[in-house]
Amino acid sequence: MLEKSARMSTDRNVLEESELEWIHLLLMARDAGxxxxxxxxxxxxxxMEEPAIRNLA
Structure with missing residues (x-):
């Protein structure tokens, strides 16, 4: 049971890191206009693996 709890805690930390990265990227995009x-x-x-930058121009 302790192992499962530790794994869930690790999963939650990874999720939080990922969420922080997305928030940072969205703030950078906002700051870029x-x-x-x-x-x-x-x-x-x-x-869709398309060159997205070109599509924004």
Missing amino acids: LSVEEVRQFLRHAN
Whole structure:
């Protein structure tokens, strides 16, 4: 049981790190003047393995 608890704690820490990275990236995008829709569009194209930067221009 202790092992499962430790694993869950590790998973939660990884999730928190990932969330912090996303927040940091979104703040950088905002500071660069990108709208929420532009960020969504970028992520959508990035997920489809397209050159997303070109699509924002």
